[in-house]
Amino acid sequence: MDRSEGVDAIVDLSNSALALAVSSLCLEKNKVVVTNVHALGLETTQGLYLTESFYWDLNESTRAFMYRIRPKTPRHWPNMVHAGDYAATLRCLKAVADMGVPAAKADGRAVVARMKAMPTDDDCFGKGYIREDGRKIHPSYLFQVKAPAESRQEWDLYHLGATTQANEAFRPLREGGCPFVHA
Helix, strand or coil: CCHHHHHHHHHHHHHHHHHHHHHHHHHHHCCCCHHHHHHHCHHHHCCCEEEECCCCCCCHHHHHHHHHHCCCCCCCCCCHHHHHHHHHHHHHHHHHHHHCHHHHHHCHHHHHHHHHHCCEEECCCEEEEECCCCCEECCEEEEEECCHHHCCCCCCCEEEEEEECHHHHCCCHHHCCCCCCCC
16 A cells, blocks of 8 residues: 555545544434535435424425525525524514614513514525414424435435424423413
């Protein structure tokens, strides 16, 4: 074996060890999202089942969102955390616009109350609402990671397996233990 083959073997071993460490961490913390799957690659993650509340290729609305932001972030595609940040910010801005900026600046609690009172509908999560405890209620999805041969492009990573409807996707309000909820 010449020197370059030895270096290639070490790099392959390092990549394998890194993939194992990252995947173990993600699975241990139960936080595998599309960006983890992309980073680890389909060869490593194929067949894995996971739940997410957002996937860029889920429906026409999620694809419209992706194509709208893609020119600004061509190499960085959003996962459900990014989509949640977008939807929450959009929700807050809509509440402020509905109330008027002076009223919103004067009373942050009123902004939160307005956010909860208005039904939600955005390109990332669709129709839903914000519960009394502040939890955003919307469907969740079970996905299976595709095999490399099934993928049509770099970020084509999931098959939709099942949909959990919004009213079943999150812990019931009465079981949450939120101190802000008064029964």
